[in-house]
Amino acid sequence: MLLKVHLAGCLYTCFFNTLFFFERCATCLEPQNLTAVSEFLLLGLSDDPELEPILFGLFLSMYLVTVLGNLLIILAVSSDSHLHTPMYFFLSNLSLADIGFSTTTIPKMLVNIQTHSKSITYAGCLTQVSFFILFGCLDNLLLAVMAYDRFVAICHPLNYSVIMSPRFCSLLVLMSLFGSLLESQIHFLMVSQLTFCTNVKIHHFFCDALQLFHLACSDTSIHTILMYFMSAIFGGFPLSGILCSYTQIVSSILRIPSTGGKYKAFSTCSSHLLVVCLFYGTGLGVYLSSSISSSLQKGAVASVIYTVVTPMLNPFIYSLRNKDIKRALWGTISRIF
DSSP states (O other), rough: OHHHHHHHHHHHHHHHHHHHHHHHHHHTHHHHHHHHHHEEEESSOOOOGGGGHHHHHHHHHHHHHHHHHHHHHHHHHHHOOGGGGGHHHHHHHHHHHHHHHHHHHHHHHHHHHTTTTOOEEEHHHHHHHHHHHHHHHHHHHHHHHHHHHHHHHHHHHGGGHHHHHHHHHHHHHHHHHHHHHHHHHHHHHHHTTBBBSSSEEESSOOOOHHHHHHSSSSHHHHHHHHHHHIIIIIIIHHHHHHHHHHHHHHHHHHTTTSSSHHHHHHHHHHHHHHHHHHHHHHHHHHHHHHHHHHHHHHHHHHHIIIIIHHHHHHHHHHHHHHHHHHHHHHHHHHHOO
């Protein structure tokens, strides 16, 4: 428990130190040196003023549900000693990453709707890009770590406590965090080197790195290649690890003689498998839809699924299909109220 508290403190410290770093760097790279613009325009999801109150209420509700649901998961895991296991330790870190992922984009969108403004500063845009990549990559890596945890639990149950020691679990989370920081810093540096002219309209509700590349006046071919290369590393390798883990898991489950044993083994990883399908399925769907459709506005609407809906649904998926989480949640809620 003490190790978890120290690790949580380390994560929060890294978060705020990184935020301070990106803001200072973005300020140092002010537009007078590299770009002719001081702000960008986020066109959002709709140009209809009558839809703005509806969008504000909808996204505010989803954001509050996301933050509350994931906070309850973190409180339940930290307060119930029965949940001090690697699986729930990784789950609490995933919930923390989901909160950061949603907080990176939705509050700015809500502020713009409320103030009837579409602007975001140059420094704010670079900071948003950095943290969007940071938490998106952290989600990706943590899902791969959780898949490995389920692989060890099902395929090597007798050695599970030895392999998934608290020290090793903490190391996996820290490696995921530092890997995410590396990718976000690379994207930050690439975007900060772009030169922009007059077209500063972003057809999205947040600063999307790919659209910034399209808006740049300078040559972005090398930046684009590097971005896809980094995406292949930090996206393709974790996905390959998840597929390999579940290939071994399914093979082990099929060798279990009893039907009850198969169901019990599958139930331990069903929630994680559902979250993986939701995360990668929606992300792949958005990518394919943006490739097929030339409408940037439709791509922005489709991206709501993986940037807003998926982090909101994760707590429900884990709590509704897990008796231990439901018991701990009810205990946490009863103590609060």
